[in-house]
Amino acid sequence: MEQKNLNQIIRETVARYMRHSLIVAGNWKMNMTVREGMEFLEKLGPVDGKVMIFPPYTTLAVLAGEFRRRGITYGPQNFHYKDSGAYTGEISLPMIRELGCDCLLVGHSERRSYYNETDEEIHKKIQAALSENFSVMLCIGENLDERKSGQWKKVLRKQLLEDLEGLSRDKIPYIQIAYEPIWAIGTGVSASTEEITETHRYLKTVFQELTGSDIPLLYGGSVNEKNAAEIGSCPGVDGFLIGGASLKPDKFRKIIEISKRE
Numbered sequence: 001m002e003q004k005n006l007n008q009i010i011r012e013t014v015a016r017y018m019r020h021s022l023i024v025a026g027n028w029k030m031n032m033t034v035r036e037g038m039e040f041l042e043k044l045g046p047v048d049g050k051v052m053i054f055p056p057y058t059t060l061a062v063l064a065g066e067f068r069r070r071g072i073t074y075g076p077q078n079f080h081y082k083d084s085g086a087y088t089g090e091i092s093l094p095m096i097r098e099l100g101c102d103c104l105l106v107g108h109s110e111r112r113s114y115y116n117e118t119d120e121e122i123h124k125k126i127q128a129a130l131s132e133n134f135s136v137m138l139c140i141g142e143n144l145d146e147r148k149s150g151q152w153k154k155v156l157r158k159q160l161l162e163d164l165e166g167l168s169r170d171k172i173p174y175i176q177i178a179y180e181p182i183w184a185i186g187t188g189v190s191a192s193t194e195e196i197t198e199t200h201r202y203l204k205t206v207f208q209e210l211t212g213s214d215i216p217l218l219y220g221g222s223v224n225e226k227n228a229a230e231i232g233s234c235p236g237v238d239g240f241l242i243g244g245a246s247l248k249p250d251k252f253r254k255i256i257e258i259s260k261r262e
């Protein structure tokens, strides 16, 4: 019995280390002027691994070439689903394409709560982006009341089903999901490894039911250089979406180092 448990532990450990590198994505939110972004990249130095950055538009436009040169995938934090028109303050997919962006962030809880983005609107954005062959990183997450009352499964399932409604099989490789419990964002206290493991297992199951496929599933919410190794070793965690710690080159670099598996 003891031997069996040991074998199981060895298998799980080997499987964990054989996994591909984790995706390390930074969401700069409304931070980083062009000058600050340039300084950030200089301090960060060369990177390898799967690194993504979602900067604000102004910085994105000026530094697109720098990101590309360093092998960093980059894209906007928001966009409009129409190609053009009288939508003051908005940015369209053709404009984004011109900057060579590959992956677009969509559905972040700050967009949902501060700008009243609905699942219907998020669905339209995803459909538009996929039809133009962009990749998307869809953010989903529950609030503290929903977590405490045990409603989180229902809430996350609804977001997934509504945001990805009608997703065709050929577009599955263009989707990544970031699970971000709203109550852990910017608080300095991440969800526990038990909560992350349980939630990721649940979301992978729902996505499997929905599409018959696996999906890259990132965790976001107070990830930093100190907790990344532990969170990254949770089953079902394929990477991180990082806010605060992605603004500090030394912290971001440490997380990239921790996330290398090959």
Ligand SMILES: O=C[C@H](O)COP(=O)(O)O
Residues within 6 Å of the ligand: 027, 108, 180, 184, 185, 186, 187, 188, 220, 221, 222, 223, 241, 242, 243, 244, 245
């Ligand atoms: O998009 C990133 C998340 O909102 C996480 O932000 P945080 O790492 O500052 O908690």
